[in-house]
Amino acid sequence: MRLTTAALPFLSSAAALRSSSNGESAQPAIVPKRVAIIGAGAAGSSAAYHLAQFAQDSGIPLQIDVFERNWHIGGRSTTINPWFDPDQAIELGASIFVDVNHILVNATKAFNLSTNNRENLLANIPEVGIWNGKELVFTMNEGGWWDLAKLFWRYGYAPVKANKLMRETVDKFLQMYERPHFPWRSLSDVVQLVGLTEATGLTGEQYMQNKGIAPKFANEIVQASTRVNYASNLGTIHGVEAMVCLATNGAMSIAGGNWRIFEHMLSSSDYISTHLNHTIAQISKQADGTYNLTSIAGRVSSFDEVILAAPLQFSNLVIDPAPEHTPDEIPYVKLHVTHFTTPHKLDPLAFGLEADKPVPEYVLTTLQVDEDYGSKPNVGRAGFFSISIVSSGVNVHASKPRSEYIYKIFSPKRIDYQFLSRVLGLQVSKEEAEKGDVDGTISWINHWDVHSYPYEYPRVTFDEIKLDEGLWYTSAIESFISTMETSALSGKNVAQLIVNEWNKQAGESSNGEDMKIEANWDSNPWNNAQKPIKDDL
Ligand SMILES: Cc1cc2nc3c(=O)[nH]c(=O)nc-3n(C[C@H](O)[C@H](O)[C@H](O)COP(=O)(O)OP(=O)(O)OC[C@H]3O[C@@H](n4cnc5c(N)ncnc54)[C@H](O)[C@@H]3O)c2cc1C
Structure with a gap:
């Protein structure tokens, strides 16, 4: 199998052009890029699914290892069985998504899943x-x-006004899926560019008051919705999230559980290996820019890129050394x-x-x-x-x-x-x-x-997505909007940013030669730490 020159930079940083032991110049090996994703919820599954697609479209060989500490896929999107009856599954966590949730709706169709x-x-x-x-x-x-x-x-007309405001907010949000905004390197910037900072900077109460929506409607109807969706009153939730609570058109859920979308995403490509019941304890940056991941069992594996797809503050992770940006701990x-x-x-x-x-x-x-x-x-x-x-x-x-x-x-x-x-x-x-x-x-x-x-308190800036070179974070989006769809969008966004960087590096370092691919890695991620590069090509 041969690749065009675009593949040259996809040599793993650990992979170098080597001479063979007999002194003759050897054809260099191309080691697939290795990506670790910590967390198999909406964000991690979507990151893996889209990364596999984008990399394949760009002809980039890669191996994605998804590590999940639970025995189940889906994170906060999971089901339970009343009366412990396996035939009865009801949503324990995230129960509903809506028709403007394009990633989830498209995945539902692509995987032929039935909806309630x-x-x-x-x-x-x-x-x-x-x-x-x-x-x-x-x-x-x-x-x-x-x-x-x-x-x-x-x-009076408050419901009509609120509905119009909700639709305007959704239209602005949907721009985050499209060029020129997608993919975004900074959540703070994109929220401003699509015109949503005014609403995130005010409480739902202030925002609706500014837009002339009667307080009685806001307090009774909208607040009932912010309380059931986010356990928050209108004075402690920002305007965008308050509008999200009104965007209920086409509400649906997946028969058997919404987590099935994420299960299908993770089994959509041979590039992806999912490791359940695998808790990552430490991420350590190496001198060559790669990352070693250590599991709680003490096993170490090496990766070129790491995506943390879970709120850092609940992941019990040590990042060593501290990345350039450390996400804030938030309530x-x-x-x-x-x-x-x-x-x-x-x-x-x-x-x-x-x-x-x-x-x-x-x-x-x-x-x-x-x-x-x-x-x-x-x-x-x-x-x-x-x-x-x-x-x-x-x-x-x-x-x-x-x-x-x-x-x-x-x-x-x-x-x-x-x-x-x-x-x-x-x-x-x-x-x-x-x-x-x-x-x-x-x-x-x-x-x-x-x-x-x-707690979705008003704010106009958000945590970084790129914490350091090769280290990415999806959960920043939760203080903007916390839903399955927005986590999936955040995962997709990171996937596109990573592939864009690889493509950019390819453009910069292409030397015009075709390269030979060597699948020089073990499908068991724990066998890859410090793996020697094969010389005898
Ligand atoms: C009760 C409830 C109701 C909700 N209702 C809705 C709703 O109706 N609609 C909606 O869209 N959203 C709803 N949400 C919000 C939605 O569930 C979340 O916004 C979304 O699922 C977050 O996905 P995520 O992938 O970002 O994070 P998570 O789902 O939290 O996934 C992170 C994963 O990372 C794993 N992990 C963490 N640390 C490590 C580690 N060190 N090593 C390995 N794995 C690790 C975790 O086990 C977890 O599986 C609800 C949430 C709750 C709790």
Whole structure:
């Protein structure tokens, strides 16, 4: 196999032109570029998928090793099984993406994955209500003209204005996918260039006020959405992220779990090897510019480029020496996600309703008018961010199989038996609230504490993407927008930046000779540290 001269610079930095041992000049070996990706979530999977594609398009041989400390692909996009039933999978983390999420939507089509469409979801969630700890300030059946009339009656033109502002924000954001902006070397610069700095620099409250959107609509409807999506009130989330919370058109999820997109991305190319249950402990830059990665088991492997596709502050990594840019440690939401199953509906009395009125199946929350939503995170009197019926199923483990609802709660504190007893209007024991009881009020329960996303405080600058020569970072994007799509975009952006650099080096150092490729590496990444270059070509 032969390559054009463009391949010459893709000699690994460890690979040099050598003479053979008998003194005759040997044809130089081209060692594929070796890239390590730490993290197999949306960002790392997308980086691997796009890097393989871009490199192939440029005729660049490479080996990508993706290291993931969990046993599963997807990171914060993962599923659980109610009643421990493997046939029932519901989203534990990231549950929804939308039709303007081009990377995820295109991958869904490319991999022929089935979606749970909006109709399916709505069939399970026919009613939405907004609870402020005292009363339901707004309830809505999805889609009917009567609900639109109710919206106008209560909020005037604010919903129309907010919708227009959301669409303008999305249009600006989508420029980040296209030339001349894509790929961007600096997130701070591109956010400014596409015209979104005004919105990231203000709180959602200030931004909407500046745009003439009535505070009542902002506080009740938009804030209910920022609380369910980012556990934040309008005074502690920036304007772009507040608009993202309104961009719900074409909401969808993947049957079996959104993580399947990322699984397919990682198996899309022979260039990519994924190593699950592999925790990287240290990244060490070498004198020749390559990086040694050390696993917690003490194994070392060498790479030309490293992509850190996880928030540095939660990765337990030592980077030695400190890179030129070290990402700031930023406050993350510590969210409690509770899923549980029960045959019972929520108790109307717990939500200020008369006993015969049904509680909406999707209860979002907001603050009362006298509550502080500006200075710091504050769940307020409502006490939780949302409680919803996400699905239903049959509990076959009960002594007599029974139909049950599957609920999800987002809250700032762990959900206990008192909370569950109150919202269901039934006695729930401590043990049931911790572990469930197949024949009890709570038949199955799962508690998950997670650093879910950053507090999206207003800001106009963001962390660097290139931390050092050959060291890249995807998670800077999370303080701009934290979603599966934006992480996937960040991974794609890094992939394009790396390939552009390789192509540039190729242009600079081409000497006009065709080169012979030598697949001079072991598919086991741990065998490659200090690997000697073959001389006998
Ligand atoms: C409860 C919840 C609900 C959400 N809802 C939505 C939603 O509806 N829609 C949406 O788009 N987004 C949602 N999000 C946000 C979304 O999940 C994230 O923005 C996105 O998944 C982040 O992807 P990532 O790849 O950047 O990071 P992660 O998913 O965190 O992936 C990083 C990976 O790196 C691995 N890792 C870290 N350190 C190491 C190491 N030292 N060695 C090896 N591996 C390492 C981790 O194990 C992890 O798998 C939600 C998040 C949560 C928690």
